[in-house]
Amino acid sequence: MNPIIIVGSGLAGYSLLRELKNRTCPAPITLITADGGESYYKPKLSTVQSQQKSALKMVMASASKMAQDHHAEIITHTRVVSLDTPNHQLTLDNGEIRPYHQLVLATGASPTRLNPPGDGAKDVLSINNLADYVVFEQKLADAKRVAVIGPGLIGMEFANDLLHTNRSVTVIGPNPWPISTLIPQPIGEAVQKAMSAQGATWHLGCASGAIDKQDSGYRIALENDTVVEADLVLSAVGIRADLQLAVQSGLKTNRGILTDSYLQTSAPDVYALGDCAEVDGRNLPFVQPLLIGARALAATLTGHPQAVHYPPMPVAIKTSLHPIIILPPHTKEGRWVFTGSPDTGMVGRFLTEADKLAGFVLSGNQTAEKNKLMDEYHP
Ligand SMILES: Cc1cc2nc3c(=O)[nH]c(=O)nc-3n(C[C@H](O)[C@H](O)[C@H](O)COP(=O)(O)OP(=O)(O)OC[C@H]3O[C@@H](n4cnc5c(N)ncnc54)[C@H](O)[C@@H]3O)c2cc1C
Structure with a gap:
């Protein structure tokens, strides 16, 4: 029997491998990955400094250990370059052609590049995997002043983490307040205040332009x-x-690879999971959806088709100086009502006209109220 092939060794690919091991899987399993195949927990990359760790300490298991523990073939540093879905086979960057019985694309996402003008632009770093962090860590060793472009969820987590080191941290971006696409203004301002108290400086409401090299470091024109x-x-x-x-390869795509609720793409026996997938119209680049997806997909691949059902999934934002938990409102019709203090912690309830809780945000010491708010939430 041809193998089940999983492409990608991120949390999606490896979660599926774990789930398949928990079931009786008649087909052999091959996992092919463009990187080194180390198993690590990506969300922790934005807490490395405050945990006083290093990138390599993040590795939980090597690719060979994962292969051994999961009775799978794992091929590292190899990219899948094309799919021939009618013939159930794929081509690797070394020219090899591999047949599959079922194929799972868990190829993740890539950071958006700004491509600003200036001779320093090519030195701008972004972090979306372990290898990126290794490079960042090397450059950070000589850096006293760090500029973070992008005050969104990930940018704020990295800025928060860097504030635990003795470096000056400047956050730049057009957003009016931090994480403005996800959290309401009073909570954004509470995080900003907590991070300012730790030394962060801000250029919000203002996009960055050219990035040029200068004697030591870079000049960022706003x-x-x-x-x-x-x-x-x-x-x-x-x-x-x-x-x-x-x-x-002719698969249907939109923001991600389009799948139905069984994670089945537009090609027979080809599935997509994790950051690369758009499941029933939703591209959710977070851990909980991929864990739920991996469990359902393992059942499907082993002959027990199971659709993915997402429960309400609050997102924790690891700005430890003022942590946040948000369950984004499921409707636009309503109003935010806030209690608490921006200094210690706030509760924001998004209430419909009928005063029903349609979403919430918790910050600071009020994050402990998560279970209570989840009990109140009945969409
Ligand atoms: C700093 C940071 C903090 C985060 N914090 C949180 C958090 O607190 N909570 C949360 O829920 N989420 C968080 N996330 C998001 C979460 O980590 C991701 O949703 C998740 O890790 C995505 O996993 P993935 O396997 O889908 O993708 P990836 O981790 O991107 O893995 C993709 C894999 O595919 C391989 N690949 C790609 N193309 C090919 C190809 N053609 N051939 C072979 N291999 C290929 C890559 O090498 C890689 O192994 C965070 C993300 C970051 C960057």
Whole structure:
């Protein structure tokens, strides 16, 4: 029997491998990955400094240990370059052709690049995997001033983490307050205040422009004619599912690879899971959806078709100086009602006209109220 082939060794690929091991899987399993195949927990990359760790300490198991523990073949440093879905086979970057019985694309997402003008632009770093963090860590060793472009969820987590080191941290971006696409203004301002107290400086409501090298470090020109100087520039302006392989192979895509609720793509026996997938119209680049998906997909691949059902999934934002938990409102019709203090912690309830809880945000010491708010939430 041809194998089940999983492409990608991120949390999606490896979670599926674990789930398949928990079931009786008649087909052999092969996992192919473009990286080194180390098993690590990606969300911890934005807490490495405050945990006083290093990138390599994040590795929980090598690819060979994963292969041994899961009775799977794992092929590392190898990219899948094309799919021939009618013939159930794929081609690797070394020219080898591999047949599959069922194929799972768990190819993740890539950071969005700003591509600003200036001779320093190519030195701007972004972090979306362990290898990126290794490079960042090396450059950070010589950096006293770090500029973070992008005050979104990931940018704020990295800024928060860097504030635990003795470095000056400047956050830049057009957003009016931190994480403004996800959290309401009073909570964004509470985080900003807590991080300012730790030394963060801000250029919000203002996009960055050219990035040029100077004697030591870089000059970042802002659109309001201010200049920020930094030794290291980190860009965190979002991620986008990498769709090249899927598009070339004729799979239907939108923000991600389109799947139904069984994670089945538009081609027979081809599935998608994790950051690369758009499941029933939702591309959710978080851990909980991929864990739920991996469990259901393992059942499906072993002959017990199981659709994915997502429960309400609150997102924890690891800004430890003022942590946040948000369950985004499921409707736009309603109003935010806040209690608590921006200094210690706040509760924001999003209430419908009928005063029903349609979403919430908790910050600081009020994050402990999560279970209570989840009990109140009945969409
Ligand atoms: C700093 C940071 C903090 C985060 N914090 C949180 C958090 O607190 N909570 C939360 O829920 N989520 C968080 N996330 C998001 C979460 O980590 C991701 O949703 C999840 O790790 C995505 O896993 P994935 O396996 O889908 O993708 P990836 O981890 O991107 O893995 C993709 C894999 O595919 C391989 N690959 C890609 N293309 C090919 C190809 N053509 N051939 C072979 N291999 C290929 C890659 O090498 C890689 O192994 C965070 C993300 C970051 C960056």
